[in-house]
Amino acid sequence: AQMALERDYEVQREYDTRYRVLLEATSEAFVLISVGAGRVVDVNPAASALIGLPREDLMGQVLAQEFEGRRQGEFLQELAASARDDTVRPLDLHLRRSELRVLVTPKAFRAAGDQLILCRVEPAIAAVGVSDDLT
Amino acid sequence: AQMALERDYEVQREYDTRYRVLLEATSEAFVLISVGAGRVVDVNPAASALIGLPREDLMGQVLAQEFEGRRQGEFLQELAASARDDTVRPLDLHLRRSELRVLVTPKAFRAAGDQLILCRVEPAIAAVGVSDDLT
Numbered sequence: 001a002q003m004a005l006e007r008d009y010e011v012q013r014e015y016d017t018r019y020r021v022l023l024e025a026t027s028e029a030f031v032l033i034s035v036g037a038g039r040v041v042d043v044n045p046a047a048s049a050l051i052g053l054p055r056e057d058l059m060g061q062v063l064a065q066e067f068e069g070r071r072q073g074e075f076l077q078e079l080a081a082s083a084r085d086d087t088v089r090p091l092d093l094h095l096r097r098s099e100l101r102v103l104v105t106p107k108a109f110r111a112a113g114d115q116l117i118l119c120r121v122e123p124a125i126a127a128v129g130v131s132d133d134l135t
Numbered sequence: 136a137q138m139a140l141e142r143d144y145e146v147q148r149e150y151d152t153r154y155r156v157l158l159e160a161t162s163e164a165f166v167l168i169s170v171g172a173g174r175v176v177d178v179n180p181a182a183s184a185l186i187g188l189p190r191e192d193l194m195g196q197v198l199a200q201e202f203e204g205r206r207q208g209e210f211l212q213e214l215a216a217s218a219r220d221d222t223v224r225p226l227d228l229h230l231r232r233s234e235l236r237v238l239v240t241p242k243a244f245r246a247a248g249d250q251l252i253l254c255r256v257e258p259a260i261a262a263v264g265v266s267d268d269l270t
């Protein structure tokens with residue numbers, strides 16, 4: 001049993017590295033939030049640049065405070081509701097520091113007993129070309 | 136030691152899930168290749184759509200055969216050379232099935248003793264706006 005566990009452990013170690021490399025390699029901005037603690041548990045370089053704060057200052061922070069007029073409780077509820085929605089309607093928000101309008105697409109999942117939400121954050125300008133009725 | 140291993144295992148299980156969710160959530164196309172076996176070990180929905188083959192048909196395949204005029208050996212060498220290059224110059228390739236011109240940005244890394252290359256695949260049309268000197 002010990003050997004099987006060690007073998008599994010090796011396989012899982014590989015996913016740890018795959019996750020890190022993928023998170024750095026994607027040019028899309030991603031923030032991972034723990035719902036229980038309501039805090040940022042991971043953030044990639046693209047998200048850090050978009051939000052306008054270095055990674056170390058974002059880690060462990062309440063993400064809601066980075067958006068205009070959003071309080072933690074309602075923000076997490078909005079994210080959870082949007083993540084449940086099959087139509088995947090992104091949240092339309094304003095970043096406080098960079099003053100950018102962004103679309104946030106959340107994806108809720110459970111891992112090792114934690115409820116997590118992965119948020120993809122896109123500048124809304126890039127989305128204007130896709131749908132002209134935004135004007 | 137057994138308990139510590141089990142605790143680590145739980146943490147690593149979480150990364151397995153994080154990796155999966157991120158790979159599905161990104162709208163960028165990613166293909167993961169094992170250098171030793173020279174085969175596709177993972178591919179996301181965006182990459183599958185771009186290449187024009189379902190995931191199950193791509194898994195375990197030689198990726199080189201999906202590109203025009205590329206043989207396995209030279210293809211892996213090109214990828215490895217591009218991944219080593221600090222300037223990160225993407226490879227300019229043509230997809231055989233979809234007949235799309237794409238830019239492939241490889242990132243080499245080791246995980247659990249395997250040499251892996253993560254390839255980000257972008258349609259070249261989208262990249263034209265970014266750098267005008269391509270013409």
